[in-house]
Amino acid sequence: MSTATLTPPVTTSTATPAVRRSWFSDVWLVMTRELRPVVREPFSVVFGLVQPLVFLGLFGPLLVGSVGEQGLSGADVWQWFVPAILVMTTLFGTSTTGANLQQEMQTGAHERMLVTPLSRSSQLVGRSLKEMVPLTAQAVVVVLVMLPLGFRADPVGGVVGIVMLAVLGIGIGSLSYALAIAVRKQEWMFWVVQQTFLFPLLILSGMLLPLETGPAWMRAASTVNPLRWVVDAERALFAGDLSATAVGWGWLAALATAAVGLVVGVRTIVRSTD
Amino acid sequence: MIRTRGLTKDFVVSRTETVHAVRGIDLDVAPGELVAVLGPNGAGKTTTMRMLTTLIRPTAGTATVAGAEITTDPAAVRRSIGYVGQGNGAGHVQRAADEIVAQGRIYGLDARTARRRADDLLDALDLRPLARRKVSDLSGGQRRRLDVALGLVHAPRLLFLDEPSTGLDPQTRANLWDHILRLRAERDMTIVLTTHYLDEADTMAERVVVVDHGRVIADDTADGLKRTLAGDRLVLEVAGDDGRPADVGSAAARLAELVARVPGARDVTVDRSAVSARVADAPATVPGVVVAASAAGITVATAQAIRPTLDDVFLALTGRSLRDEGAPPDSTGADPAADPTATDPQTRKDAA
Numbered sequence: 001m002s003t004a005t006l007t008p009p010v011t012t013s014t015a016t017p018a019v020r021r022s023w024f025s026d027v028w029l030v031m032t033r034e035l036r037p038v039v040r041e042p043f044s045v046v047f048g049l050v051q052p053l054v055f056l057g058l059f060g061p062l063l064v065g066s067v068g069e070q071g072l073s074g075a076d077v078w079q080w081f082v083p084a085i086l087v088m089t090t091l092f093g094t095s096t097t098g099a100n101l102q103q104e105m106q107t108g109a110h111e112r113m114l115v116t117p118l119s120r121s122s123q124l125v126g127r128s129l130k131e132m133v134p135l136t137a138q139a140v141v142v143v144l145v146m147l148p149l150g151f152r153a154d155p156v157g158g159v160v161g162i163v164m165l166a167v168l169g170i171g172i173g174s175l176s177y178a179l180a181i182a183v184r185k186q187e188w189m190f191w192v193v194q195q196t197f198l199f200p201l202l203i204l205s206g207m208l209l210p211l212e213t214g215p216a217w218m219r220a221a222s223t224v225n226p227l228r229w230v231v232d233a234e235r236a237l238f239a240g241d242l243s244a245t246a247v248g249w250g251w252l253a254a255l256a257t258a259a260v261g262l263v264v265g266v267r268t269i270v271r272s273t274d
Numbered sequence: 275m276i277r278t279r280g281l282t283k284d285f286v287v288s289r290t291e292t293v294h295a296v297r298g299i300d301l302d303v304a305p306g307e308l309v310a311v312l313g314p315n316g317a318g319k320t321t322t323m324r325m326l327t328t329l330i331r332p333t334a335g336t337a338t339v340a341g342a343e344i345t346t347d348p349a350a351v352r353r354s355i356g357y358v359g360q361g362n363g364a365g366h367v368q369r370a371a372d373e374i375v376a377q378g379r380i381y382g383l384d385a386r387t388a389r390r391r392a393d394d395l396l397d398a399l400d401l402r403p404l405a406r407r408k409v410s411d412l413s414g415g416q417r418r419r420l421d422v423a424l425g426l427v428h429a430p431r432l433l434f435l436d437e438p439s440t441g442l443d444p445q446t447r448a449n450l451w452d453h454i455l456r457l458r459a460e461r462d463m464t465i466v467l468t469t470h471y472l473d474e475a476d477t478m479a480e481r482v483v484v485v486d487h488g489r490v491i492a493d494d495t496a497d498g499l500k501r502t503l504a505g506d507r508l509v510l511e512v513a514g515d516d517g518r519p520a521d522v523g524s525a526a527a528r529l530a531e532l533v534a535r536v537p538g539a540r541d542v543t544v545d546r547s548a549v550s551a552r553v554a555d556a557p558a559t560v561p562g563v564v565v566a567a568s569a570a571g572i573t574v575a576t577a578q579a580i581r582p583t584l585d586d587v588f589l590a591l592t593g594r595s596l597r598d599e600g601a602p603p604d605s606t607g608a609d610p611a612a613d614p615t616a617t618d619p620q621t622r623k624d625a626a
Contacts, residue, residue, distance in 0.1 A: 021382065026380075029380055033376045036368065107364075108359045108363050109361075109363055111329065111359050112359060112363035115352055116352060117380065117381065117382070119349075
């Protein structure tokens, strides 16, 4: 297969450039295509920026009030809570990736993308990473807003934390994408399944309330929840404890989620067309 | 450009039911050809196209598309082809021009080339005023033109069009075809299209492949198919003789005898004053028959030379009419990807 034969006899004077494909540029193309409508309608971005703040503003004080009795200061509670909120935003954002896909499957846009030379995995990763761009903006805003309240964010740890969330997001986004394809004949199923998984994952990660006070079975269940390890890692990272064991477990959990997500996602795409 | 051997696709619907959508298609398409695949809904047209564009894997058989094997090197196939599916390819939340540029970039064009090609296509397909419009705000015809632009932006050697004009009004269809044919001439493209519009296959394609029940049942130029499979029809009417039906009847019968003597005439029928027959070349037959009738004292009042349509061809091949049926009884579910709009009365009306 010589690339020379790929150049069609076009009337334009400049020859079609030789087709160079790199997986990373594929991811970039998918991500920027997905981001374009977001940029075109900045209202959704602004709204998205406010959401985690609303959550922090409403849930945070209750948390401070209830765990404050145990002798924790407000600042300690924020230190515990803010990194978790970022994980939650990642979970909410990337687990709905598949919903964007549903409309594209209904029309023909998804099919069109499958006939292009884009690799299957780059489509999964690009779509998942697209969710991470607004998330990064949200993280910056959340951190800035929380600084006056005593929240302390280690800059290096914060950046590493966001990268870890992006890896986790690739996994969750790919699973969401696979789910959308798997239930494409009954679209409402997407939300049923997504919600069914969302809340157990959320609660069993110790994001909102400490698992330490929960029953033993909950703590046992949380050990198989990758989010729990990522949440612990994020807390360590934002506190500047980059060498904590929890960070290692967090990376393992995030990478495992991404690997499983990609394998399941690519397999689902391939099988869906047979 | 395309070579398939025994291309087959079975869909396992349930444990007890397997639909044989495509049953061993052998097809060769040379570079530069414009081939229409014609057949009723559920005939296997779309399934065949989805196999050739690497969307689904064949159950059996082989196919080489643009120099690459579809099962072993689908990536190479995808790089070389353009595809306009039955649905709308542009994302609804995207802007029209953005999608064309993005598509060009996906096929490896640099940003400047992609933008220039997008500009050319926006002009060529009359989409210029809609460039910054959101896709969801475009009309059906506008979206279809955008689909074609997406299929062409990388100047593919081979373009697949799956029912490109379904649901469009005749004016828009004609415009779309103007654009496609002009771009084809400019770029020396090979085009394979599926359609259930008889006139579209008839006027646009240089070669018509008729598919039914997952098999190729005829493959020739439209004219060739009509000549060999259907033939012209000649309809003559004898002059009425004011209130003497017996005379009209006998005149018609004598005329029928004359017509039957024309070389190659068959299926001669008489219906009161009208005589009809299948002949090889109806317009050329009319003068001779009229003169002979006149010599025999029969006055021919009207003469019609009716050219066959591809529907006559399909009728001759299968005993069914493409025009009457939205879908044959056994086609339900035979093609899971079939466009639901293909069976609505609007499109059937247009199929005439």
